[in-house]
Amino acid sequence: MPDQASAAASLPQGLSSQEAAARLAQDGPNQLPGSAPKSTAAILREVLTEPMFLMLLAAGGTYLALGDRGEALFLLGSVAVIIAITLLQERRTQRALEALRDLSAPRALVVRDGAEQRIAGREVVCGDLLVLHEGDRIAADALLLDGQLEVDESLLTGESVPVAKLPAAQLFASTVVTRGVGLARVQATAGRTAVGRIGADLAATEAPPSPLQQRSRRLVRALGALALLLAVAQVLLGWWWNGRPLLDSLLSGIALAMALLPEEIPVILTVFLALGAWRIAQLQVLTRRITAVETLGAITVLAVDKTGTLTQNRMAVTGLVTPARHWHAEGAAELPEDFHRLVEFAMLATPGDPFDPMEQAIQRFGHDWLRGTEHVHDGREPVFEYALSGEILAMTRVYTSTAPALHLLATKGAPEAVADLCHLDEARRGAIRAQVEALAECGLRVLGVACGRWTGQPGRAQAWPPSQHDFDFEFLGLLALADPPRPEVPEALAQCRAAGVRVVMMTGDHPATARAIARQVGLSERPEVLTGGDLEALDDATLRERLRRVDLCARLKPAHKLRLVQLLRAEGAVVAMTGDGVNDAPALRAAHVGIAMGERGTDVAREAAALVLLKDSFAHIVAAVAQGRRIDDNLRKATRFVFAVHVPIVTLALAPTLLQWPALLLPVHIVLLQLLIDPACAIVFEAEPEAADLMRRPPRPVTDSPFALKALRLPLLQGLGIAALLLAAQAWLLAQGWSAAQGRAVMLGALVPCVLLLILAQRDPARPLWRRAPAANPWLRPMLAAVGLLLAALLGLPGLRDLMRVEGAGLPTLAAIAAVLALCLAWLELLRLLGPGRAARRRRPC
Template identity: 35%
Template structure:
């Protein structure tokens, strides 16, 4: 046999015979020799490995920051001049930042590996007419695979035989119920969920049997195609990361320029000693560079990880915490995310009336209203015409088998707890997509009966009458068809149930055709999570728009959207509609449309990108393999932890441990809190560093004695930057956080208000430090004591500034603000103890060039800090008043 040149294009649109012919195969399977030749030609049925960075490369990557480069250069030059204490402090901060980064961000991307695990390890095939079990990797195009209940489909198959076959395809299509399969071809442009003649790799057989011929393996399968799509998706950085990188580059350039100018000025104008001048300039540069900021920002994000975990949101990538707090749109999958991914009977209609059925999941508990209906015969039919089983473990009800049949059992249990007791099955007609019904022959206390369930349009045509209070009565098919359409319009999947007396001890389709008595209709739905309704409302109150993107049918999606409370549930766009839109038209449509149905992975990815192109920050939630590319592309990808696929979890930035949409709102709140705290850290760090560096610059330009030495500045940066700055990372959520609109993607971290605050505080620091230094020199204190007073003044100002920054959106003049938190007071006491140590312990006095400060001068330092606090608080109140 000649080598197979190509795989069939669009096998779902071709008859099975043509696919067999194209693959040069037959229903008896390939020979072992032909299978071996094709394995060599096409390769094993697995996805390619993805290269990952080792821990060393991840560690070295932590130093790829402009601020860190400048600090390392300053440390190297400082070592060259013999100032080892100064260099040691700088390098300690740099190393601490790198270690923290490796620990928190060490896990590399494993999305392709997770998808790889979804391929079946073994498969039952026909080789040379004999049934064999082979490794999943050994499958080749043209192999005939046998499918049975419980099997995982090992490759993409074109079905050539289907006997009551149904597959669970939620991982690919988002449909919450198994899909009935057949062998007929469908249209070329049929969406994935409507390709009834195909079985895709990684999906599960829920019932029935079948045979299929392998049309593609490995990377060529639908899962492999999604994996390739995922590998090519660009992972976006967050606005905060981009802004801080931009800020770091320009700040470093500015500091280097100023340092060079100061060196030139001091050397050629003031004729200072170069070594001494260089250390002064290094001290200024270290004072200006927020060297602790990268470490403190990383720690702040790491603390946010713990806060998220307490709210059942597991963070996989640190910047995602900031991203989730900035989202303006949440694109959510329906099945298992907004809904329970469990079918439930919601409505029943019998000739005597229509009833609503309450209850959750598969528990046989729930009220039926109005009470007193004649539902016993319908419940018995639902229980007997059924192959599923319910089980209860640790108080949680589940189903073995078809979820729809499990829902019927739960309904029967609500009406007649022992509905199936005492009945024995004698014969059956399994469900098949060709005749669209299931029938069972049972013997029980009421004799021998045939119970039938199936599609309403099929079963109604098989009925000659309907059940009445006094016996069978004429049937009004038009009424039942209209009723079925009305209930289906509410997003419910419809089934009709009927009964008849058999002619013998066996049944076939011809015996029951036209002789059934209709018992009623049953409407089933995958109900929305109650907590999801509240979470959607909270997101809308926070200015976040929720959009549903699902592979399910348009009617079902629209009904769930109404129940959930989406802003515009009436308008639905399907995957076919999206295909007809160019990028410009899609951009216009996506603004007003909140429900997208029958979508593919490309559609989800395209929708996310269209929203991002309009300046929106997008969060994407999902649980299936089909969601993975969009999860990776989104600003914040959120996967379901319990029912989500491993591929979705690995592609996402966050994983919800409880699969609860309500946890998303909590994650947004936590993300906004983390961003506020990062902004507080920056609002505290930049003005204090500005004040320190301005002190050095002014003294150098005016030819004055340095109020603070280089090693003292390094000490201040080390003890306050890693303690006081870090304390802000633990700040609780401010009131009104979830009533503020989302911030714009383009909003700068260095806003006009923050720049003004930096200028104001730097000027006040400069005035206070020079004022205290001049006061000490005027009193005839030694230079070392005057510098010690100036250094302690800087630290006290930073402590008072800390209490001011804790409340960015409100007043600091409250008891709650003054009381602070345990972390705030722990760091303040720690810094105070450190200052007392270097001020009064002789050994440290020699290292840092300090002298003991008199008590009266210590009280004066604290008074200066209080006056500073009063000034900046009054200024804030004036600004808030003008804004209000």
Template identity: 35%
Template sequence: MRSLYLFIALRKTGNICPCRLENPAETPPAGGRPLADWYTLSAEEVRRELGTGPAGLSPGEADERLQRYGKNVLREEARETRLQVFLRQFKSVLIVILVIAAAISFLVGEPVDAAAILIIVVLNALLGFSQEWQAGEAIEALKKMLVQRAVVVRGGERQEIDAAGLVPGDLVALEMGERVPADLFIVEATSLEVDEAPLTGESSPVDKAPDSLPAGTTLAERSNMAFAGTTVVNGRGRGVVVATGMTTEFGMIAGLSQRVEDEATPLARQMDRLGRDLGLIALGIAVLAVAVGLLQQRELLEMFLVGVSLAVAVIPEGLPAVVTLTLAIGIKNMMRRNCLIRHLPASETLGAVSVICTDKTGTLTRNEMAVVRVKTPGAEVAVTGTGYAPDGEFLVGENPIDPLADPGLQQFLHTVLLCNHATLKLEEGGWRILGTPTEGALVVAAAKAGLSREDAPEAAKEFSFNSTRKRMTIVYPGEGDFVAHVKGAPEVLLARSSRLLRGDSVVPLTDDLRDALLAEIAGYASGGLRVLGAAYRPLPEGLEWTEETVEEDLIFLGFAGIVDPPRPEAAEAIRLCRSAGIDVIMITGDNPLTAYAIARDLGLSSEGALTGADLEALTDDELASRLRTTKVLSRVTAEHKLRVIDILARERAVIAMTGDGVNDAPALKKASIGIAMGIKGTDVAKESSDMVLVDDNFASIVAGVEEGRREYDNIARFTRYLLSSNIGELVAIVGALLLGLPLILIPVQILWINLVTDGLTALALGLEPAEQDVMQRRPRDPGESILTRNAYLVVLILGVWLGLLTIYVFSGLYQVDLDRARTMAFTGLIIFELYNVLNFRSFRFPLHRIGFFSNPALIFAILGSLALQALVVYVPILQTFLGTAPLTPADWGLLALLGLPVLIAGEVYKAVMLRATVR
């Protein structure tokens, strides 16, 4: 039975209850049965409770039920409007402070300053809006998952209708390749197999048959149900609709996803904290400075100007824009690494990840089943090759063999090829399989031996596979009479076999041989291989063809070991995670033995595997303890994933969760960063995610983590650099005030420094390459401030140094020529900061280690800042605007010499610290 965790969570929201779709006045479906119980009934009981039969509902009854239960559609979350997305860009505390600063500037008669600040704020918002709206346009979701058309039987007639018109009790026809339009109880099935990976995470198609099941059967094992949003991959059948719209399993999970609220990213929280701190500091310093000035009997208007200058000096006006631009550039870099970021801060959040909860199929593995070993009574053969391309060798030991020269191996491949519905096709982009992945693997193995079904005769009879029989038989005309080719669970075939083919001889199957083969089958299974056996039998003339008469006295041919092979780059990616201090947890709907074997092959260390049932038996504390050592979780559901995220979050982990199915959507939304698969991911998963993995490759996630760490390092670099520059401005203004000097910098000059000079160099710092050991460091603490204690100290020391140098330059000239003195202070502070920016390229490595020209953008930014400052100093209209006077070449040379020790001191400090660290 479906876990009460999900059911109760949905009931508490008031959003969903059994059999209620859109209207609170709607009544439950016929029988009033809870949705989770249908699988415990028989086909006749389901029909009786829903008031339907082999002829389906009458058209009138269908219309009445449509009015009662509502349309078979999902209730979607209303998408944000353009205005809402735009206004969300102003939520940052730092942005609010800048708006307040602009208002104050306007009120005290500085409209130019106010306009400049507001222009920066609006441009920043437009950039953020553009990135997020484009991502939203690219990923439309929920409503696309339910099929648009469905074939139903109403009044005894087949008709195609809009799937939104399905109601409980409708009789729906299913064919291969179609999506299931609602939750159905299967009443007829012929070789019916359904791919439920979008819902359960199970990689293998599920056989469907109209049998009642015991209470407590897990969702992935409900073989008498077909669920909305899944796909028929083989056979055909019919099913009675038991749930539609939001009451389907799909709808319930989608509803749960809608209730999960987004959380602020670590960077957003840190920037808000920094904004609040800077706002309080600006207010406090401005008030204090005005008070000191008034005590010095300075004019009130002058002190208002000083207060505005200080407020402008404290707040790094360019910081929000530089952060936004850096994240936008990072998004483009991540796209080159196959990571499509949907929200700007998510790219940096990826760099803070400490735990990656990853799916197995298609992410750690290729999602292409392949035969890797074949065991016949005469030999054991390894099969090489990857993917569905029919290229590979058959090896005994290390020696290639001709598979058609071995009669036993040839007959095995011939049988699994004929007893098969899959087709291998070469299309644009490569080889692909039409049919189930397991059958496809057998077809590819036969193709590697040069076999195909092109010249095969038409089948005379088929006995279909289902979960009860666990075997499939197709009868073909043989050279003399008819031959039955059988494939299925090898232990089932062995039980029905009396002989086996060894070489070109048929020999009796003794009990000892049977036991030995069963032991080898168990060994294959424990190694994570999916095992499929084959047998055949020439049918005697006159035999009545029934399941029991045909499928007995079989000649056992052997069995194949099939696996979804790991991606070759996944093992190296997991090793990188280990060196970076990132835990990797495999969460899959697949078999625990298979999952554990894949983990072992990839080097993912785990003390066994936990199943969904194991998780339910553990308390939260017990599960938290097990997760420290057990990294493989199998047979899990949507609520299990949410619980794992909650437990990991309780331990301050920053969690990346990957997923591709509907069942993954709540966990994707709940995780610190949700990562949806781009190739096999559903629209619901993509809509719930922060990032879409374009190539479905785990290695791309790790590459994204590296890029995210680089982004954060650069954001920390330019944030600290900007703050050190602002402290320099602050010290210069306050110091001059305390010394009784005139106002050293006017507001428009400070704004020029913060927006133009500092903005250019800070943006260039955002392009700094990643340090060599970026993936050898442990993840940062998400609660740690972007300004650590050491960072505060360095920023403060350098800022005070810059400010005192500026006062020194100004104090020697102001009595002679105030405009020239102020221009020297203005230009000097810019030159000192340009030296200082080189200190912030790395907090640990000197320039000779990272390369002076390794970030050419910074060199251009420094030269560009100097060129712009020269224009400000010498162009008359700019002189008037910014209050500057011409400088001589000697003035520039003096300022360059005064600033050089700032760089030398930083280099000496880093060299000393690096040597101490190495020792």
């Protein structure tokens, strides 16, 4: 029998790094043709077909017809500015999305320079050796060199039954290994693979719009239709009722339509969600579906596995138990002979190069304590395997022996399942249960180990028995494995409690182990544990009632997790769930936010999930939830600002026609204001830091829309109040004999700083406007400088004054602007004192 060193030496060495780099340069990256980033020409086409752009052209043409070349050139010149801003925003968003695509690219385990390396799937080249495990998505077309696999090829064939693969079999890119371990040599990559020849439709498919995006599109369409109707009414009223020239009335109508169109809303959603996903990636959490960013802020239940999420996933065998005695690794100098057979069959029941951390711990323990004995069988391969299944929580590997018809059986699994396979009497089972309970109460994971013999020659007169129950086993003992909790978990759990997020442990471990770990990390004070057996015995109504008072679920199968997620959703919970295995994929899809383990998870789980943890830690999940809440909070602030700032603009564009006043706002004024409003929406609010009490608020309802009237009541009142004050000031100025140009100077001179006031008003309802520190947001000071420069240019530059049809800023004008601003500030503060700000101040910590 070959030893470990000779077995390793006989393995192929794979390509060298230099060979791989040369082939990658020659053949190109291993990726299917997909949707390319937007080109500059495509962005220009989008801008040129926007309603706002078309209205700018119409206004520019109207100014030319009136002979106002300055205004026409200003409007047409503003098109270049708008295009430049759009390009910058698109490029920033595109960079964020490209960074996410790089992170989310499939990974592959290859042999290079004689060692296993995990690389991005796009770096796989012809000639590479792929190391394949259960749950891996095959990165390229390849030839199986060694091992036995079962592969799901339904993507290509439509056949749902996995296909058995033996050495020399063909493997295809994008198919999934459902069972086994193998080594394969890459034969084709990228578009030269079977799936690549079929077409690029899979890679180019775009996700449907999210509920928030759908609601925003409906809102923009509705407001666009309203803008068109009111603009037409404005033109007709100005022309027929007020007796204005038709072209002047047309300018007023265009200004009203421009004021009503909330073209910032789609920009906010695109920028916030894309950059939000990029920010979440900085927390070691990859967003595979951008729409998940919306849902993070509404999560009410986190359903998490124990191993690797709450614990460190650093398994180590700490103790052994046979019917006769116990042994503890700590402080031991040697392993007594009584335990050699137990460890030997535990190793035989485990793959020699395992992927699972628990199986790695078993092999590591065996090599450390049985080195130099006849009980280590490196290189010995089974002739048949019975995999762990939902019906039997144990796995058996079958080996040949010196006698041709005699086979050795090595089994490990859940102690109760192994005891059942051994057909033990109730007294012996009770003794094993007591041993398991004692170990599990210490937070240890416990496995049962058994051995057996079977006489037969499959393939001639008989087949392998259909079930593990058809064998006779001898119970050898128990292995106890420790996996210490992560030190950051207790604080993260406390954050969840403060945020109103319930944490439910869903694990396949023993109930006592789950209870012990939950006690150590402070997950729950409730000792009751719901087991997989309980689930199978309860109907949905009873289980829903039980689930309301249970935080720990143990001995779960993948189907149990799916049922629990569905029941939680039916109860109205917004569920995020973690998973890592092939069988976890249905539950990950069923959850509102599926979260796959990036370090130990399978490709299937990662592709089914919306988020992938690049570091498998519960604290990173909580950090992502906090970031999701911040993104949602800032998006709502930006939405409130858009509506608050548009109300006075719309009012000043519409009211003069109804009151038979001279026009106050013209298209050139709207464009000037948009130079402030657009960056405020897309840049300033996106960079807003999270509120101090963000993780002390309850989760928002998942149906809560930022466009609902309840959410917009305060900003609408803010905007209406400012509009009323500006109109009242204009009425007073006209009564005092001020000209239209002087009144317009006061209106614009007050409206430009009001943009900044409305930005500040949305930031923190618990603080007065002048105490909302700009230092926390890096873009507030540049915005303040931009407002100051624009105001100074508007009132101080003769050319711009003429263009905007305003008179110079004398002391009376500046005094009037200051008075109006003081009244606007007082109105915003009054609303803060009487509105949500009062409740926010009560909640604010000392």
